[in-house]
Amino acid sequence: xxxxxxxxxxxxxxxxxxxxxxxxxxxxxxxxxxxxxxxxxxxxxxxxxxxxxxxxxxxxxxxxxxxxxxxxxxxxxxxxxxxxxxxxxxxxxxxxxxxxxxxxxxxxxxxxxxxxxxxxxxxxxxxxxxxxxxxxxxxxxxx
Amino acid sequence: xxxxxxxxxxxxxxxxxxxxxxxxxxxxxxxxxxxxxxxxxxxxxxxxxxxxxxxxxxxxxxxxxxxxxxxxxxxxxxxxxxxxxxxxxxxxxxxxxxxxxxxxxxxxxxxxxxxxxxxxxxxxxxxxxxxxxxxxxxxxxxxxxxxxxxxxxxxxxxxxxxxxxxxxxxxxxxxxxxxxxxxxxxxxxxxxxxxxxxxxxxxxxxxxxxxxxxxxxxxxxxxxxxxxxxxxxxxxxxxxxxxxxxxxxxxxxxxxxxxxxxxxxxxxxxxxxxxxxxxxxxxxxxxxxxxxxxxxxxxxxxxxxxxxxxxxxxxxxxxxxxxxxxxxxxxxxxxxxxxxxxxxxxxxxxxxxxxxxxxxxxxxxxxxxxxxxxxxxxxxxxxxxxxxxxxxxxxxxxxxxxxxxxxxxx
Numbered sequence: 001x002x003x004x005x006x007x008x009x010x011x012x013x014x015x016x017x018x019x020x021x022x023x024x025x026x027x028x029x030x031x032x033x034x035x036x037x038x039x040x041x042x043x044x045x046x047x048x049x050x051x052x053x054x055x056x057x058x059x060x061x062x063x064x065x066x067x068x069x070x071x072x073x074x075x076x077x078x079x080x081x082x083x084x085x086x087x088x089x090x091x092x093x094x095x096x097x098x099x100x101x102x103x104x105x106x107x108x109x110x111x112x113x114x115x116x117x118x119x120x121x122x123x124x125x126x127x128x129x130x131x132x133x134x135x136x137x138x139x140x141x142x143x
Numbered sequence: 144x145x146x147x148x149x150x151x152x153x154x155x156x157x158x159x160x161x162x163x164x165x166x167x168x169x170x171x172x173x174x175x176x177x178x179x180x181x182x183x184x185x186x187x188x189x190x191x192x193x194x195x196x197x198x199x200x201x202x203x204x205x206x207x208x209x210x211x212x213x214x215x216x217x218x219x220x221x222x223x224x225x226x227x228x229x230x231x232x233x234x235x236x237x238x239x240x241x242x243x244x245x246x247x248x249x250x251x252x253x254x255x256x257x258x259x260x261x262x263x264x265x266x267x268x269x270x271x272x273x274x275x276x277x278x279x280x281x282x283x284x285x286x287x288x289x290x291x292x293x294x295x296x297x298x299x300x301x302x303x304x305x306x307x308x309x310x311x312x313x314x315x316x317x318x319x320x321x322x323x324x325x326x327x328x329x330x331x332x333x334x335x336x337x338x339x340x341x342x343x344x345x346x347x348x349x350x351x352x353x354x355x356x357x358x359x360x361x362x363x364x365x366x367x368x369x370x371x372x373x374x375x376x377x378x379x380x381x382x383x384x385x386x387x388x389x390x391x392x393x394x395x396x397x398x399x400x401x402x403x404x405x406x407x408x409x410x411x412x413x414x415x416x417x418x419x420x421x422x423x424x425x426x427x428x429x430x431x432x433x434x435x436x437x438x439x440x441x442x443x444x445x446x447x448x449x450x451x452x453x454x455x456x457x458x459x460x461x462x463x464x465x466x467x468x469x470x471x472x473x474x475x476x477x478x479x480x481x482x483x484x485x486x487x488x489x490x491x492x493x494x495x496x497x498x499x500x501x502x503x504x505x506x507x508x509x510x511x512x513x514x515x516x517x518x519x520x521x522x523x524x525x526x527x528x529x530x531x532x533x534x535x536x537x538x539x540x541x542x543x544x545x546x547x548x549x550x551x552x553x
Contacts (some may be wrong), residue, residue, distance in 0.1 A: 020500055021551070028493075028552065052508050052523070073522075074490035075552065089388040104422070 027079030094131035169502030177528030259285035319351030324473025325481030376436030
């Protein structure tokens, strides 16, 4: 599935919820089921700044594809991290670098998130993009 | 304690237009008063009235409006002096808020009185604003920052404070009320202890001035800082009270404008206090708002304010304690209406996010007191900070919402 297809799928999933409680219920469920990152990856280097809750994001580059894992001490944040991973993990650096990131608006999450939280969220997206950019540069240099 | 009729609280609430708005379709329950209090109509009107009718730059005009604005501006300085019972209005310096007041003091006082090998005492309870400026001054001067420890209940350890105070101690800087735990520090006792050793005391009153009367002469504090926006006044204005004997010795903090006496390229001399510390055009409109806030508090009276807030504190503490898994952080016997708490197994961020959707504004996180969080071994709390316009019914709504949060995360 392409990044845009996953985003469309997410928008459809979230459109089913009329009630904000259901939306958060879903996020909480996701937050609980998201695959944890390896404990050894919960380092300060992988810690994202700008979140009220602590968020770790780790990346792995295998045969041209980037895989992300994440964790947070807050369940809702972890749920949102899971959404980001669903969208961005398993793609090439170029696909990730070029991807649109406005979809959190469309699933009605950004509007519900306070500036502090949305900063954390944006930092997470920014970090994902930075990783992709770094791997892209690395690819070019190894050609 | 006096019994407060429901109508009285309702009529007070009507003075605050924001309290009748709704959030996500639910009535706003505003429990973030330690971050900033809401403003009554009289404060909002004073600011707009100033710009509509009275706006002119102060202190340097011969024309009518300038003189009128100057008079009104200086009247508020007198009003603040009376409010905290300062001996003279010249001892009240207007600043942008408590943080700027502390920065002014820490820079200016330390420039004159702090030397290498000296020390300054702060507390583990304090807000970053009453730690970092002192820490920077110590670094600049080669002095040492010493810290009064806090007990698990959230009280300052006065025995240790006594031992920390030496002949090299140049300042004890302590908050009046902890913004995170609500602890009311025994500042009168601390000031008496420090003065026995000839050490001046600065009191950070950012949380102090809204919860009860302050008498700087009775306390005998050397300096006291406050923020208008935490006492129902506007943002962007606050002040520093300082004893004349200190203020006249301290060099100016910022230069230019009203603080100047005479300027030549060879030498500039500075104005008298308080103007020496008020560079540039002051925030006159918000000073008018501050004046209106003081009038509002005076009209309401401390009896009403303290009775209502003590009732809310007691009621909220009891109701929160009924909930399984709630831990109140900070259980000092002397507390203002600020309650920090944790919900077992639920991150404060998760809980705060859901409470927000019920229209309930609480604060989550470390409340600008990271050193305190480290001492307590936690990364943050949920904090409900109340004001006299809050009601028992709103506390019931908070309690109901916490039960829903618990169900959601069960």
